[in-house]
Amino acid sequence: MRINPKRILIIKPSSLGDIIHALPTLVALRTRFPEAWITWMVKEEWAEILEDNPYLNEVLAVNFSLSRGWSLLQAVRERRFDLVIDLQGLFRSGCIARLSGAPVVVGFAQGREGSPWWYTHRVELPIPKGESWRLWNMHAVDRNLEVAKFLGAECMVREFWLPSRDEDREVVDRWFRASGIVGTDRLIAMAPVTRQAIKNWPLERFIQVAHALIKISHVKIVLIGTEDSEVSRSFEGVIGSGLVNLMGKTRVRQLSVLFDRVQLVIANDSAPLHIAVARGTPIVTVFGPTNPEATGPYGRHQGPYLLTSPISCRPCGQRTCRNDRQLECLTSISVSQVVSQAERLLVSGH
Template sequence: MYHNILIIKMSAIGDVIHALPVAHALKQTWPDCRITWVVERAAYDLLTNNPDIDEIILFDKPQFKSLAGLIKHAPALARLLKSRRFDLALDLQGLGKSAAITWLSGAPKRLGYCNMRELSHWVSSPVCGAHKDGHVVERYLDVVRALGCSVDEVVFPIHITLEEQGQAEIVARQAGLDISQRYVVLAPGTNWPTKCWPTAYFAELADMLYDASVIPVIIGGPGDRRLADEIVAGAAIPPVDLTGRITLKQLAHIIKRASAFVGGDTGPMHLAVAVGTPVVALFGPTDPRRNGPYYGSNIVLQSNRNCLLCWKRTCEKICLAPIEPDKVLAAVHKVARRK
């Protein structure tokens, strides 16, 4: 049995969501263990009020970007980590920065998952289990299976407080959305240009949803403002726009109450899966067998280009353009009926 366990999974939002079942599996196996999670600011909210996580350590990445920052902040981080006397550290990031944190923790047993990079496998032992070529959620769970944890059920523990629910509904009403109405969440933003579905298609889909008496709701971070503006400008009736207006946990509540979710390989898509909302996922350069919606009543629509699964971040082609709005609308109606 392990008593003090450190999980290092700092970013991105979707990756942190994928790792949540690890904490749940550990707690199910060893209910009295103490779990500490190191995370960056962008995904911090996902871990708050989580019954499976006892402590969250914020890794403020900008503080460590320069040599002066490292000299100033690394000793305090090391003291904090070592004071917890971890007996197990799980590096689920598999990069140089996570390897450094794993090493500083002083944990005598250190594990990672298959395909660790940037020499992180020198610090933690990679676990290549039965799912090493499968979905990333299963790859992470193979690490705790190697410790003797039985994963009877894959659970994504995200706890949305009543206050967070209320705040989300206030912001939604201010934007023109009553969440008791039928609505579909549209997520145009992604971290790779090749993962983006054309904004003109989102605008066309929004009009089709209005015609079907369903309210389209755009979500995204501040960096998605341009995409949202293009959709609003291109639609005959402007969709409800929540871009940059809500926190992650408020977003989780909005998505949870939706009839369906439409988006690419991005954090909010995985958040929709975690809270149980049916997803229509749009894929091109990345592999849905690894990164797609993990479970639930979901549909994956893939581009039909011959360069599918190229894993390129940029390209002269609009990768997802072959996926037409009417196909997405039909998929939305299909998954919404399942909810």
């Protein structure tokens, strides 16, 4: 499609991992439309991951509550966009896109909740007829880039730009000094909990992995995630002085700075994992019900650092487990498997 828009709105409000997967599309669009004003609509809680982005002109941080619906629509309409791109692909995002007043509204033909009904132009993903299952195996990064290609962009480089402020580096340095970390320490960040319980490898296994790894010379565990006193106490009781507990302390944008300082990240399928991948930090990750081909660590969604179970019911993509042996896809992955891969990466240095 050949157009020359002056004002572009990208709608991708959540979640954090999904926003990261859309970053290369922003770069492709900026390359395609170097003079355009580009705005990104994002939920307030995730807005800071887009701060200072050189490919963006504006971050439109919004609250999607019903009470603010009219003011949100007004904020969009007054900006007079001539191209709106819906990368969220849901009924609400499609509705906002169409009611924006933009003459061109682009989204996925395979969008959910009837969202394609709102678009003036629908992007058909390159799935052969009768092989819709391939959509399940197409990575989110590549799906998003299909929209940029539809608009005439060349998508040769997958760039994930994340903020890295001096003030955040100073905060991380202050945490490390307070924790007694020295230059010879090797740091392993652990993100043991996600917002979706079905994706969580058992907490006690994370603790066992941490306990095994701190026996390696100069290794310390950096615990991250949303504040959870029970999780913190569980780790502190086993790890003791080998633990740097940053649960509930890190802002979203500080994670990218933190991951520049650690040697390894061990995580479930979660936003910290995708931030680590974007920063090029070595990872070990456990995937249960979700499909790593579609939402796994991009460019690294196959390999020994990504652990999955061979059981036939995974990946299922469900929010509740339907297996009689609850979460067998996760529980069948052993502590020794994770420890082995972590040790290998620590020894190799990458």
